[in-house]
Amino acid sequence: MSNKLFLLPGDGIGPEIMDEVKKIIEWMNANLDAISFEIDEGKVGGSAYDAHGAAISEEDMEKAMTADAVLFGAVGGPKWADVPYEVRPEAGLLRLRKDLGLFANLRPALCYPALADASSLKKELVEGLDILIVRELTGGVYFGEPKEITDLPDGQKRAVDTQLYTTSEIERITRVAFDLAKTRSNRVSSAEKHNVMKSGVLWKEVVTRIGAEEYKNTPLEHVLADNCAMQLVRNPKQYDVIVCDNLFGDILSDVAAMLTGSLGMLPSASLGAPDAASGKRKALYEPVHGSAPDIAGTGAANPIAMVASFGMALRYSFGLIKEAEMVDAAISNVLDKGLRTRDIATEGANVVTTSEMGDAIIAEL
Ligand code: ATP
Ligand code: MG
Numbered sequence: 001m002s003n004k005l006f007l008l009p010g011d012g013i014g015p016e017i018m019d020e021v022k023k024i025i026e027w028m029n030a031n032l033d034a035i036s037f038e039i040d041e042g043k044v045g046g047s048a049y050d051a052h053g054a055a056i057s058e059e060d061m062e063k064a065m066t067a068d069a070v071l072f073g074a075v076g077g078p079k080w081a082d083v084p085y086e087v088r089p090e091a092g093l094l095r096l097r098k099d100l101g102l103f104a105n106l107r108p109a110l111c112y113p114a115l116a117d118a119s120s121l122k123k124e125l126v127e128g129l130d131i132l133i134v135r136e137l138t139g140g141v142y143f144g145e146p147k148e149i150t151d152l153p154d155g156q157k158r159a160v161d162t163q164l165y166t167t168s169e170i171e172r173i174t175r176v177a178f179d180l181a182k183t184r185s186n187r188v189s190s191a192e193k194h195n196v197m198k199s200g201v202l203w204k205e206v207v208t209r210i211g212a213e214e215y216k217n218t219p220l221e222h223v224l225a226d227n228c229a230m231q232l233v234r235n236p237k238q239y240d241v242i243v244c245d246n247l248f249g250d251i252l253s254d255v256a257a258m259l260t261g262s263l264g265m266l267p268s269a270s271l272g273a274p275d276a277a278s279g280k281r282k283a284l285y286e287p288v289h290g291s292a293p294d295i296a297g298t299g300a301a302n303p304i305a306m307v308a309s310f311g312m313a314l315r316y317s318f319g320l321i322k323e324a325e326m327v328d329a330a331i332s333n334v335l336d337k338g339l340r341t342r343d344i345a346t347e348g349a350n351v352v353t354t355s356e357m358g359d360a361i362i363a364e365l
Contacts, residue, residue: 003038005069012077012290012291014075017306020303024365045076045080061099071310072284074292097270103172107253109129109132130184133253139169140163140199142247146160173243177241186240194222194224229251262302269284269316283313302343331361
């Protein structure tokens with residue numbers, strides 16, 4: 001098995017939560033026969049700017065391109081508020097997404113039993129929740145041209161964004177969603193608005209065709225994106241995999257995220273196209289939260305989103321399903337035992353630091 005992991009801890013709490021993943025990788029290397037990861041580490045964001053004057057160096061970009069998976073912490077913070085726009089911390093992540101061709105963003109919303117009370121919904125609506133939102137990440141209205149603000153003769157302005165999708169862009173994200181559904185509860189829901197958008201008409205047509213031609217055994221449902229948002233807060237457990245465009249995916253994944261509680265709990269994966277020779281996809285795994293400069297260095301950061309992102313790497317980049325399930329179970333168990341970082345602590349909880357949480361997860365493994 002090729003097994004190169006490239007770590008980009010980044011800024012703020014990024015290095016603190018990545019340290020916990022490093023401990024887990026070292027533990028797995030020493031204790032699990034199936035696993036021998038080679039790890040290398042680089043800089044991204046403000047820390048890369050301080051070291052090289054760029055949001056990521058060319059050398060580290062090259063390492064990211066040749067790794068089997070990239071683990072990314074978080075970037076940014078007030079220290080770099082005034083650096084030039086092209087080298088701002090976020091530019092590092094955008095460059096990685098673009099050069100690795102990461103067009104599929106996977107955002108699971110999983111409710112750990114011990115945290116069901118922390119949801120914005122009633123406990124019974126979220127207990128056992130396990131949905132996956134597959135968002136198209138490189139097309140749609142965020143990137144379509146024309147994209148401009150022009151002056152009108154009467155002194156008003158006119159703003160234009162273009163929602164643009166081609167058949168092949170929709171086909172490839174559809175295949176990612178169906179392939180993932182087959183490893184889960186085997187249901188796909190496609191969210192668009194074909195009733196008012198031409199891109200929605202094409203989206204629905206392409207998803208329907210790919211489903212019928214290539215995934216006959218996976219039930220497919222079409223849902224209008226606004227209705228999908230409503231259903232997510234009414235009865236989220238009806239969904240397994242939801243596939244949608246860039247804009248709707250941005251919104252629906254944030255809705256789904258809050259069903260499960262804290263920002264510090266949410267992992268994500270971004271995948272590229274399969275390599276023609278090896279079939280392997282380029283991939284980057286990162287927590288949904290940012291660099292949390294307000295708590296950096298205090299030991300209050302919750303490492304679970306970063307650890308769960310590593311769990312997604314085990315599953316999706318290395319096919320280590322059993323080991324990925326071990327990580328998920330370890331997280332669930334430490335929560336069951338009442339351990340909480342400050343962000344998820346309730347009255348009377350056993351509040352632990354970032355590294356104590358990491359150690360507890362390793363003890364469960
Ligand atoms: P970005 O623009 O980089 O996404 P943001 O402004 O959305 O950043 P975050 O950095 O995600 O914000 O932080 C939002 C709030 O959530 C902060 O108060 C932060 O301390 C808290 N937070 C974020 N991640 C964690 C974590 N892993 N553990 C504990 N608290 C967190
Ligand atoms: Mg944010």
